[in-house]
Amino acid sequence: MTQPLLFTPFQLRSLTLRNRIIVSPMCQYSAHEGIANDWHMVHLGSLARGGAGMVFIEAAAVARDGRITHGDMGLWSEAHVEPLARINRFMKSQGAIPAVQLAHAGRKASMQRPWHGNGPLDDTDRARGEDVWPVSAPSAIPMDQGWLEPKAMSLADIARLRADFRSAAKRALDAGFEAAEVHGAHGYLLHEFLSPLSNKREDAYGGSFDNRIRLALEIAGDVRTVWPDNLPLFFRISSVDGVDGGWTLDDSIALAKRLKDVGVDVMDCSSGGLMGSATAARVKRYPGFQVPYAAAVKRGTGMTTMTVGLILEAHQAEEILQNGEADLIAIGREVLSDPHWPLHAEAALGIDNEFASWPVQYGWWLDKRKKSLAPPDSGHR
């Protein structure tokens, strides 16, 4: 049988991914002052052990005020580097490429952890010692009713933000990450600059399409200057806002072409998030619902694309690749459900290598068990 594409190695600049499965960035809201701890070690370590080609850690805030919640991971100081380096050493020992997402939450900063309400911080959070902090955005437009009104960023704020992204990228490199992604999706700061619904500026960063994409291009270019030529750079977009008058798929394609020019290698095509629940209501969720976005960006730009969103089964992932709709498959919640999803996917796609891809500590036993259960005439002993 032919080798499934999902398990055909993939080249990104000088990196060879062992397969095309990428663990999508997923905030754990479990850090203190942005510092990774044992939870992150076990969580990310098990995902690396689970067989993915690349494991993204969660969104790492480039500035303290750019955290979504008090529990976000960060890269705004040197103290963040070594705890992440330890995790990355382990992930690499398991054959996974460690990747980081660099982020600023913009007007969606200063939020409750999901399990504390998923809204703006309130008195219950204050009582827990989790103070509200002021938030910033392209324009002074809150996310929704009852949300904090952001400060419209000055040009000095923008210059500081660019410097923060550069410094965070340098720290990420020091921590041993081999791929980086700029978070331009889900209604966070860079997406707020892109969308005409959240960006009402009248200076060089607002108004026309070219002005609204300026900051995304500058920051991707800034990170590229820090990120070595041999290592890949991803950019995550919300391919559509899913709200009338918002950012569209054509906008995404036009932006991707420009990002390619500043050295972005992979377009990571997500959607929504700008206006909270409004987007979820408009962009219907079903398995693979975001695949057409990656396919359109790939067709329109010739770039490497990654798709994400309700990809649940190995055959579904393989079909996306076989159809040429995306090059890389990002998996989120399904690896929370089963961190060994990639290893099971290999078996589901007919690769029987006697558990050779599994860590030896597990694989030796699982192979022995399988053989002991095989019928006597099957050739397996």
Ligand SMILES: Cc1cc2nc3c(=O)[nH]c(=O)nc-3n(C[C@H](O)[C@H](O)[C@H](O)COP(=O)(O)O)c2cc1C
């Ligand atoms: C717990 C959790 C945390 C997430 N954190 C991030 C994040 O830090 N950055 C990001 O771009 N997306 C984040 N997402 C979105 C996922 O990366 C992914 O795009 C989304 O879950 C859809 O994929 P799935 O259906 O495979 O879970 C998060 C999702 C979950 C469930």
